[in-house]
Amino acid sequence: MANEKEKTLKVVGMHCPSCVAAVELSITDIDGVDEAKANLDTGDVEVKYNADKVNDEDLIEAVEEAGFKVE
Numbered sequence: 793m794a795n796e797k798e799k800t801l802k803v804v805g806m807h808c809p810s811c812v813a814a815v816e817l818s819i820t821d822i823d824g825v826d827e828a829k830a831n832l833d834t835g836d837v838e839v840k841y842n843a844d845k846v847n848d849e850d851l852i853e854a855v856e857e858a859g860f861k862v863e
């Protein structure tokens with residue numbers, strides 16, 4: 793059984809729908825992430841992932857690779 797988890801990241805610096813898309817794509821690109829849904833207004837990014845494969849550091853790295861920061 794997969795160790796499914798849900799987490800909300802606070803991402804700083806998203807200004808438009810293409811920022812949102814960049815963050816979501818970068819996170820869903822990680823092996824073990826099922827879903828990433830970013831909210832432009834709040835900066836919240838809801839992530840569903842397999843905690844056996846993905847850790848917090850992976851998620852933060854993906855956000856930073858997209859050019860943004862996790863609060």
Ligand SMILES: [Cu+2]
Nearest residue numbers: 807808810811
């Ligand atoms: Cu943008």
